Amino acid sequence: MFQYDEKVLKDQLLELIRLAATDLPKDVVESIQAAQQNEDEDSAARSVFGMILKNIELARVESTPICQDTGTNIYLVHIPEGVGMRKLTALIHEATAEAVDKSYLRPNAVDSLTGKNSGNNIGEGQPFIHFEEWDNDYIEFKLMLKGGGCENVSTQYKLPDVGLGAGRDLDGVYKVIVDAVNQAQGLGCAPGILGIGVGGDRSTSHLTAKSQLFRKMTDTNPNSDLAKMESKLLADLNELGVGPMGFGGKTTILGVKMGTMHRLPASFFVSISYMCWAYRRHSMILNVKGEVTYD
Amino acid sequence: MINLQLPISEAAIRELKMGDEVLISGLMVTARDAAHKYIHENWPDWLKPVMEDSMIYHCGPVVKQHEDGSWSFVAAGPTTSIREEPYEAAVMEYYKVRAVIGKGGMGAKTLEGLAKSGGVYLHAIGGLAASLAKSVVKVHDVYMLDELGVPEAFWHIEVKDFPAVVTMDSHGGSLHKAIKAKSDEVAKKLISE
Numbered sequence: 384m385f386q387y388d389e390k391v392l393k394d395q396l397l398e399l400i401r402l403a404a405t406d407l408p409k410d411v412v413e414s415i416q417a418a419q420q421n422e423d424e425d426s427a428a429r430s431v432f433g434m435i436l437k438n439i440e441l442a443r444v445e446s447t448p449i450c451q452d453t454g455t456n457i458y459l460v461h462i463p464e465g466v467g468m469r470k471l472t473a474l475i476h477e478a479t480a481e482a483v484d485k486s487y488l489r490p491n492a493v494d495s496l497t498g499k500n501s502g503n504n505i506g507e508g509q510p511f512i513h514f515e516e517w518d519n520d521y522i523e524f525k526l527m528l529k530g531g532g533c534e535n536v537s538t539q540y541k542l543p544d545v546g547l548g549a550g551r552d553l554d555g556v557y558k559v560i561v562d563a564v565n566q567a568q569g570l571g572c573a574p575g576i577l578g579i580g581v582g583g584d585r586s587t588s589h590l591t592a593k594s595q596l597f598r599k600m601t602d603t604n605p606n607s608d609l610a611k612m613e614s615k616l617l618a619d620l621n622e623l624g625v626g627p628m629g630f631g632g633k634t635t636i637l638g639v640k641m642g643t644m645h646r647l648p649a650s651f652f653v654s655i656s657y658m659c660w661a662y663r664r665h666s667m668i669l670n671v672k673g674e675v676t677y678d
Numbered sequence: 679m680i681n682l683q684l685p686i687s688e689a690a691i692r693e694l695k696m697g698d699e700v701l702i703s704g705l706m707v708t709a710r711d712a713a714h715k716y717i718h719e720n721w722p723d724w725l726k727p728v729m730e731d732s733m734i735y736h737c738g739p740v741v742k743q744h745e746d747g748s749w750s751f752v753a754a755g756p757t758t759s760i761r762e763e764p765y766e767a768a769v770m771e772y773y774k775v776r777a778v779i780g781k782g783g784m785g786a787k788t789l790e791g792l793a794k795s796g797g798v799y800l801h802a803i804g805g806l807a808a809s810l811a812k813s814v815v816k817v818h819d820v821y822m823l824d825e826l827g828v829p830e831a832f833w834h835i836e837v838k839d840f841p842a843v844v845t846m847d848s849h850g851g852s853l854h855k856a857i858k859a860k861s862d863e864v865a866k867k868l869i870s871e
């Protein structure tokens with residue numbers, strides 16, 4: 384039976400939140416650095432990347448949020464058999480409220496009917512926590528913060544799309560993604576990272592898209608067709624010339640990550656989850672001895 | 679990189695072209711949705727000296743009050759500007775405002791107004807919470823705090839080397855339009871291949 388100390392775990396979760404809000408992951412920083420080098424000397428794009436990198440460093444050193452919109456907090460938690468989900472949920476809530484007190488998170492949960500802010504970032508569906516059981520003997524907490532600006536340019540298409548000439552195949556998927564990124568321009572705080580969900584129903588399609596964003600920037604899709612499509616999209620989308628913040632430049636998108644789900648014969652959804660450059664995610668592993676490692 | 683010191687003349691603002699990178703220093707004022715609505719309904723005189731030859735920043739800050747009663751900005755990123763589209767051209771003309779700073783750009787009515795009254799739209803960089811707050815070096819005053827609340831009040835602030843890019847100028851140039859026109863063409867080509 385997996386056991387843990389509740390008080391200790393709450394503090395370990397608080398540290399996970401602090402890392403997510405204030406410390407941009409290494410793979411993302413490296414990809415922004417590479418993008419900066421790729422832009423022309425003296426271009427606005429290059430200096431915007433310079434400011435972004437400076438801001439990232441400042442936030443890390445001073446332990447303050449990288450962006451003031453600390454977003455929807457999305458958790459993916461893997462648990463060994465027999466670990467209770469309700470207790471873990473309660474501990475995540477406790478750590479969340481404390482993170483607001485410490486200004487790692489902004490109170491970001493607003494009642495949709497009354498407009499009232501809950502004040503502690505906790506509300507219906509916020510934070511969003513998804514549990515899965517696995518065979519390993521440790522718990523893994525993955526956390527991602529997704530801001531509102533980029534969520535607002537995220538979108539979903541239904542194939543076929545006659546206007547775009549997009550049919551029910553990978554080529555059709557390609558076309559709607561090009562359209563989505565062109566429509567988004569710089570509004571989602573470009574350059575973005577795309578999580579794509581192909582198939583599923585309206586909601587699982589988006590869920591697939593979002594969970595792709597837990598992948599590392601540098602990984603390769605195990606499905607060779609999708610791997611090829613990811614690199615093709617990355618190259619082609621950067622031809623659009625939107626650039627950081629929409630100021631123009633060679634970097635419009637930093638990465639494309641695709642996943643699929645079986646669909647009903649009658650529907651074919653493509654969901655595009657647009658993540659801004661402030662691509663905040665970290666994970667934590669808790670072993671049977673109560674020790675944690677962060678990534 | 680062009681340094682802009684506030685107050686700034688109409689002539690100096692008219693020299694700016696879309697795509698120029700600027701660093702702003704001096705006194706400016708924040709105003710967002712409720713503030714714009716208030717101006718439009720009251721056209722108060724007390725705003726004249728605050729706004730003339732200065733800039734409006736579309737920002738709902740996170741602030742901290744110190745023990746001596748003074749304020750500082752903790753987070754100071756730009757908010758989306760297009761919501762002020764119905765008001766902005768008239769406000770800029772009436773108060774001789776030389777620029778608005780925000781994100782996402784503005785529409786045709788503002789672009790026309792910029793040409794008429796001599797102003798530019800400056801795009802700040804989204805997500806720079808930590809560093810933009812640092813470039814707000816002093817909070818001089820705050821107006822209508824009780825009526826409008828912290829994010830919506832008029833914060834009269836002094837900035838130093840606040841970075842932005844001119845995306846709409848006083849000659850009808852809009853970087854947003856130019857970039858979109860180009861990317862539309864590329865997208866069309868990619869989609870039809």
Ligand code: SF4
Pocket residue numbers: 450451452453454529530531532533534571572659660661804805
């Ligand atoms: S889109 Fe991202 S970087 Fe931009 S304001 Fe929102 S959270 Fe911040």
